Amino acid sequence: MARHSILDRLNDTLRKETLEKARVMQFPPGQILFSAGQHCHGLPLVIGGRVKVQMTGVSGHSIVLYRMEADDICTLSIGCLMTGRAYRAEAVVEEGAEALMIPRGVFDRLMDQSAGFRLGIMESYGRRLDDLMLLVEEVAFRRMDKRLEEWLLSRAARGPVVITHQALAVELGTAREVVSRLLKELERRDMVKLSRGRIEVTGLLR
Amino acid sequence: MARHSILDRLNDTLRKETLEKARVMQFPPGQILFSAGQHCHGLPLVIGGRVKVQMTGVSGHSIVLYRMEADDICTLSIGCLMTGRAYRAEAVVEEGAEALMIPRGVFDRLMDQSAGFRLGIMESYGRRLDDLMLLVEEVAFRRMDKRLEEWLLSRAARGPVVITHQALAVELGTAREVVSRLLKELERRDMVKLSRGRIEVTGLLR
DNA sequence: AAGTCGAATGTGACTTTATCACTGAAGTGG
DNA sequence: CCACTTCAGTGATAAAGTCACATTCGACTT
Known part of the structure; x- marks a missing residue:
């Protein structure tokens, strides 16, 4: 108990x-x-x-x-x-x-x-x-990119985040494609590293 | 009481x-x-x-x-x-x-x-x-045009709806411009008649 | 080790919604 | 009737959502 x-x-x-x-x-x-x-x-x-x-x-x-x-x-x-x-x-x-x-x-x-x-x-x-x-x-009212970054930061404390883009879309209430594109953009800016079912947050600052 | x-x-x-x-x-x-x-x-x-x-x-x-x-x-x-x-x-x-x-x-x-x-x-x-x-x-998840139509229908029973586009935007949680444009489109399709601070629902069907 | 298959991800094209920066029109009170 | 405020209209652009499909990864089979 x-x-x-x-x-x-x-x-x-x-x-x-x-x-x-x-x-x-x-x-x-x-x-x-x-x-x-x-x-x-x-x-x-x-x-x-x-x-x-x-x-x-x-x-x-x-x-x-x-x-x-x-x-x-x-x-x-x-x-x-x-x-x-x-x-x-x-x-x-x-x-x-x-x-x-x-x-x-x-x-x-x-x-x-x-x-x-x-x-x-x-x-x-x-x-x-x-x-x-x-x-x-x-x-x-809030922008999806900011919400996504915030969500990632809130989960990134202990190592890489294990989640699919689809599941992340459900967390945020948006479509999978939107999440995929935003994540790709973050990767281009070296803020995350992406692999299948896994997101490593490297350079996001609060 | x-x-x-x-x-x-x-x-x-x-x-x-x-x-x-x-x-x-x-x-x-x-x-x-x-x-x-x-x-x-x-x-x-x-x-x-x-x-x-x-x-x-x-x-x-x-x-x-x-x-x-x-x-x-x-x-x-x-x-x-x-x-x-x-x-x-x-x-x-x-x-x-x-x-x-x-x-x-x-x-x-x-x-x-x-x-x-x-x-x-x-x-x-x-x-x-x-x-x-x-x-x-x-x-x-729902589209703004449908939500707007629904909102209007729910208020249209007793005569014209007295509300500004700004206030209607707050009802729906969107921007005033969006409401104005959607209403104009409805007017073009003869579903509503618009005047300052007033919306008359004429042809909207549930 | 190679093949198979489903889940996960990438992407182009297009629509809808949001934002910004204005303009103009309608009522209101002097 | 004029000044002022509030309300509404609109173009340009950016963000987000939708649709349709291509690609890739990894697990499991053979």
């Missing part, structure tokens, strides 16, 4: 009850937690690993909306659980994840009886809202 | 206490409820009217994120209140609005003691998340 979990905010009784009624599940990388059109079967509280949430437009293009990490509750699932609507997005495990699947009854009870849990949930919601607002601004 | 308010979900004691400690405020059209950089001074629960929430990028361009109507709580304010961060967006009254300004203490108490209130809050959050996800998809 992870440290600093939102579950630590529960008192012993509630925590015990929760751990009894909720299942801890392991998800290998690549596993789909849920996909668009599906209905919600329980509330995932991410304990470890990383899960990306992405959505696909009618055009068939996808974009990564945000990521969930330790201590994040899946706010999308809350919405779907409450209203009975289907998911609009898809959640894919990136780094082998561990999550606690909380049944609705237990969630309601925790919301009712633990101020700490409530606060955790509200914080999670706040982060999501913030992430999405920032994303709207990015997509609507 | 509006019917079907989230306040109806409170029991008499809580409602009475809330109405004592929270102020009902009136806001005329055009009034700024809060703007980017400001800090939160209480939680607006919209009772009537309409408030649009928009954000401005570093480029200086703005985009409308979503609208709040009766029974919506300002989820952005919850986030700012909880974390102490400043607002990232701006809220502008469109139709003269009435809102209940709830102090933090009262909000916490309502969340603690009323399951109905909690549900209302979660629903509000769910709507916001949904709105923003849809918006991301729109902005990232």
Whole structure:
């Protein structure tokens, strides 16, 4: 069990009850937690690993909306659980994840009886809202070349970035060709070295 | 006081206490409820009217994120209140609005003691998340001409749409020139009639 | 070691959208 | 009626998206 979990905010009784009624599940990388059109079967509280949430437009293009990490509750699932609507997005495990699947009854009870849990949930919601607002601004107003450079820099700290142009296009919500061309241009300017499925950042400065 | 308010979900004691400690405020059209950089001074629960929430990028361009109507709580304010961060967006009254300004203490108490209130809050959050996800998809993948036509159709039911090209550009998150050109093209195709600050939809079909 | 095949990448041609720098037209208040 | 501000129109150019196809890489087979 992870440290600093939102579950630590529960008192012993509630925590015990929760751990009894909720299942801890392991998800290998690549596993789909849920996909668009599906209905919600329980509330995932991410304990470890990383899960990306992405959505696909009618055009068939996808974009990564945000990521969930330790201590994040899946706010999308809350919405779907409450209203009975289907998911609009898809959640894919990136780094082998561990999550606690909380049944609705237990969630309601925790919301009712633990101020700490409530606060955790509200914080999670706040982060999501913030992430999405920032994303709207990015997509609507910022230039793709700058966004690409920024994305690369944010991942380049520990060695070469292992990702295909297609996947990178989904990260940025653009087309693969656009990414390929921008990367080629960066390579011409000696800012990156490209090889199949791999980008080495050599000369990008923040 | 509006019917079907989230306040109806409170029991008499809580409602009475809330109405004592929270102020009902009136806001005329055009009034700024809060703007980017400001800090939160209480939680607006919209009772009537309409408030649009928009954000401005570093480029200086703005985009409308979503609208709040009766029974919506300002989820952005919850986030700012909880974390102490400043607002990232701006809220502008469109139709003269009435809102209940709830102090933090009262909000916490309502969340603690009323399951109905909690549900209302979660629903509000769910709507916001949904709105923003849809918006991301729109902005990232849909064509501007289609989005413009759709926007016009959604407003054209009751007579001509009174809006400037600039304001319409903010609705769609694009530049004024783009809106002007697309509208001119629609006019050439006899789908709209244009005059200063006014667009009459004549031949657009869904 | 050579051949095969699918995934990944490269690229030209063209369209759509964004940006910049203006011009002109329409209302508004003196 | 005139000055002024706000709103709208437009050409030139750059950035980004789309479509269609060519090429290359690497893993796996034989």
